[in-house]
Amino acid sequence: MTMNPWLPPLAYSVWTALVLGVAIGSARRGGKRADRRRLAELDLVEYAFVSGGAARAADVCVLRLLGTGSLHLSRDGQVVAARTPEPGAAPDAPLRVLDEEYGGLPLRELRVRVAASPEIQAIGTALLAAGLVARPDAGPRRVPRWALFATMALGVATAVAGFVRADDGAASARPWVGLLLAVIGIQACLAGLLLLGVFGERVVPTAPTMRRLIRMRRDEAAVDALGAGGVGAVALWGLDRFPDPVVKEIFRRNAPAPGSRDPRSTWCGSTSCASPQGARAGSCGGTADGCGG
Amino acid sequence: MRTAVGIGWRPEIDLTIERLAGVDFVEVIAENVCVEHLPESLRVLRARGVQVIPHGVGLGLAGADRPDPARLARLAEVAGALESPLVSEHLAFVRAGGMEAGHLLPAPMTRDALEVVVENVRIAQDSLPVPLALENPATLLSWPGNEMSEARFLTELVERTGVRLLIDVANLHTERVNHGLDPAAALAELPLEAIEYVHVAGGVERDGLWHDTHAHPVTAPILEVLRMLCALRRPPRVLLERDSDFPPVGEMAAELAAIRAVVTRTAVRS
Known part of the structure; x- marks a missing residue:
């Protein structure tokens, strides 16, 4: 019985794909195993962070305080604290930020400053330590998007060329060249696809x-329990799901400007904070047309 | 007669006020409203049928100068744009000799001063499309040589000009703490039928002086003055003033409820 000549390269491709997946996954988690117990204990702001990064976590903090009446939001987008935090108490990040200002802050600035606040940034660090989000400074993040697409295009071309070459393998002096090219091409495509998930500055859940997020999103009762007044839905999907059209519109009009990321922050939005899309999609569920409805 | 309960509209809490239950009317600082760009929140409130009363702070009707026609025209314009049933101002002077005080300063309670104020009020009334109501101010000091009480001054002003009254019960409490005024006696002397609305506001006592801050909770003694007033005559409107250090929505609603309770309970008894 003769072995199919395609079997070794195919088996090798599958094996390397698995190794690549595990290696990249491990690199994204900073070499840590996901802490399942911690995963079961995520709170509202942490869910917002793993779903939409620091920007969405900041929005959820602000919306939650608006819901409890602890903040006043004006139609012009000015936010004032309803009460100065008690001395010695650990206030929410928006209240602490507002306490540093007289007369409140524009919502746009508050969103940027809360996202960059130690409270929100610490959530990212804790989630990374628990192996629940990808490293913000992982090597693949420095690879530009165009390079990944170019790698995939080259990989496809190489694989096709390899298959063509392998087809004529019998007549060739080096019959293994075609198979090698096919394997290299397939691997390049796989690596490109896997790395696309972590390019840029995204906060990527491991x-x-x-899987936990997908389960949560299917459970309506759990979403409601996560945060009252639609805040739970905002944490998981973004501002598009906020039921109050007036507040949603105020948030849309006061989206952080492109490039307004606080340089001190490590963790950012679900997409790049420095991109126009990131400014909106970071908290709006990734819609192209912002949060308006 | 049902007493309407309202709150001072401030830009920082416009959305909060829109969503606050039990707000029958609002008052805006007239100088802060631009007729060409009416705040969206005021348009929303107006569309909902909520009355908006412009409250001036810059006419200086108790000053020696005649009221500025441009300021009067602007006040009239604001009242027109907001379809207001009346406008209000203070029995105070705010400038003299071309200098702005930046405060609402008390008028001397003298016959001469009354003549000046009567004339100023008449000029203002002629320029305004709606009735004018004057408010008793809160003062930290009073003039020497006053010839009459503030209540007497306001009564004569009402009799001679037909001006309406905005009685601030917190200011009566301020006068009680700072000048030993008896609010009950003052209320008994005032022409209560001229009251268009009542102000209620919080303040704080420091070094024996009451500061009408509009940034602290309304205290029981102030609500007690409101109760005294309501026992004599139920006012058409009562308004809560809050200018800064805005409390949570729940506390604001509770203060409005407390005001409403005083008005309702007192009216039932009286």
């Missing part, structure tokens, strides 16, 4: 977290 696989166990993503």
Whole structure:
């Protein structure tokens, strides 16, 4: 019985794909295993962070305080604290930020400053330590998006060329060249696809977290329990899901300007904070037309 | 007669006020409203049928100068744009000799001063499309040589000009703490039928002086003055003033409820 000549390269491709997946996943988690117990204990702001990064976590903090009446939001987008935090108490990040200002802050600035606040940034660090989100400074993040697309295009071309070459393999002096090219091409495509998920500055949930998010998103009661007044839905999907059209519109009009990321922050939005899309999609569920409805 | 309960509209809490239950009317600082760009929140409130009363702070009707026609025209314009049933101002002077005080300063309670104020009020009334109501101010000091009480001054002003009254019960409490005024006696002397609305506001006592801050909770003694007033005559409107250090929505609603309770309970008894 003769072995199919395609079997070794195919088996090798599958094996390398698995190794690549595990290696990249591990790199994204900073070499840590996902802490399943911690995953089951995520709170509202942490869910917002794993779903939409620091920007969405900041929005959820602000919306939650608006819901409890602890903040006043004007139609012009000015935010004032309803009460100065008690001395010695640990206030929410928006209240602490507002306490540093006289007369409140524009919502746009508050969103940027809360996202960059130690409270929100610490959530990212804690989630990374628990292996629940990808490292913000992982090597693949420095690879530009165009390079990944170019790699995939080259990979496809190489694989096709390899298959063509392998087809004529018998007549060739080096029959293994075609197979090698096919394997290299397939691997390049796989690596490109896997790395696309972590390019830029996105906060990317790791696989166990993503599975948890998917389960949460299917459970309406759990979403309601996560945060009252639609805040739970905002945490998981973005501002598009906020039921109050007036507040939603105020948030849309006061989206952080492109490039307004606080340089001190490590963790950012679900997409790049420095991109126009990131400014909106970071908290709006990734819609192209912002949060308006 | 049902007493309407309202709150001072401030830009920082416009959305909060829109969503606050039990707000029958609002008052805006007239100088802060631009007729060409009416705040969206005021348009929303107006569309809902909520009355908006412009409250001036810059006419200086108790000053020696005649009221500025441009300021009067602007006040009239604001009242027109907001379809207001009346406008209000203070029995105070705010400038003299071309200098702005930046405060609402008390008028001397003298016959001469009364003549000046009567004339100023008449000029203002002629320029305004709606009735004018004058408010008793809160003062930290009073003039020497006053010839009459503030209540007497306001009564004569009402009799001679037909001006309406905005009685601030917190200011009566301020006068009680700072000048030993008896609010009950003052209320008994005032022409209560001229009252268009009542102000209620919080303040704080420091070093024996009451500061009408509009940034502290309304205290029981102030609500007690409101109760005294309501026992004599139920006012058409009562308004809560809050200018800064805005409390949570729940506390604001509770203060409005407390005001409403005083008005309702007192009216039932009286």
